[in-house]
Amino acid sequence: MVKIEIFGLGCENCERLESRVKAAVEQLGIDANIEKIEDFETFVRRGITATPGLAVDENIFSLGRVPSVDEIIGMLRKKSTSVPIPSGLGIPVVNPTCGCSTTGTMIYPCSGGSNVGQISNEAAKAMVVRGLGKFSCLAGVGAHGEVFIASAKKAGRIVVIDGCATRCAYKMLKHVGIEPTVGVVVTDLGIEKDYERLDPSPEDVRKTINLLEEKLDQN
Numbered sequence: 532m533v534k535i536e537i538f539g540l541g542c543e544n545c546e547r548l549e550s551r552v553k554a555a556v557e558q559l560g561i562d563a564n565i566e567k568i569e570d571f572e573t574f575v576r577r578g579i580t581a582t583p584g585l586a587v588d589e590n591i592f593s594l595g596r597v598p599s600v601d602e603i604i605g606m607l608r609k610k611s612t613s614v615p616i617p618s619g620l621g622i623p624v625v626n627p628t629c630g631c632s633t634t635g636t637m638i639y640p641c642s643g644g645s646n647v648g649q650i651s652n653e654a655a656k657a658m659v660v661r662g663l664g665k666f667s668c669l670a671g672v673g674a675h676g677e678v679f680i681a682s683a684k685k686a687g688r689i690v691v692i693d694g695c696a697t698r699c700a701y702k703m704l705k706h707v708g709i710e711p712t713v714g715v716v717v718t719d720l721g722i723e724k725d726y727e728r729l730d731p732s733p734e735d736v737r738k739t740i741n742l743l744e745e746k747l748d749q750n
């Protein structure tokens with residue numbers, strides 16, 4: 532069984548790649564497990580710096596483009612001689628102008644090393660669980676990862692959750708030309724910043740979520 536992975540955020544190019552992969556598999560008559568991967572953490576771990584990406588048996592064959600059916604057939608035939616690309620952000624970006632998009636709400640907590648930073652992180656996670664948006668990697672934006680910046684620029688709404696008035700998440704996004712739609716600062720809720728206490732209280736997380744929901748209702 533050949534393992535084929537398609538990395539992308541569900542845009543037109545990702546769909547086209549999937550249908551070409553299926554056509555190639557059908558023409559070859561091979562047994563394949565085709566998996567679509569859409570989360571940023573996996574992109575970073577696997578070194579996917581441009582989408583759509585295509586991997587066969589864990590080896591990355593293409594990034595940031597949609598290979599033709601014939602090319603994919605060639606890839607599948609040669610898979611045993613492919614060269615694995617090391618994971619991580621160090622690989623070059625093949626095509627930074629990818630067509631992937633996330634039109635919904637993207638959430639960027641500062642995730643700082645204090646109680647308020649961790650409250651931002653917990654609030655972001657809770658929002659994702661409630662289906663209010665998609666968690667994204669602020670560190671990827673800060674590292675100028677093309678795929679992270681492109682996705683943020685195409686999002687319908689950008690939610691920023693900063694722990695304190697330093698507003699690192701807000702500034703990081705602004706630095707790459709992204710204007711957040713909604714922003715909250717946890718210390719504005721009267722919660723004091725504490726570097727020694729990294730476990731946020733559920734009550735403080737709840738307060739932050741309430742404020743976020745209020746602001747989202749207005750936008």
Ligand code: SF4
Pocket residue numbers: 641642643644645647648693694695696697698699700
């Ligand atoms: S906004 Fe405040 S809590 Fe968050 S990372 Fe920056 S300094 Fe830390």
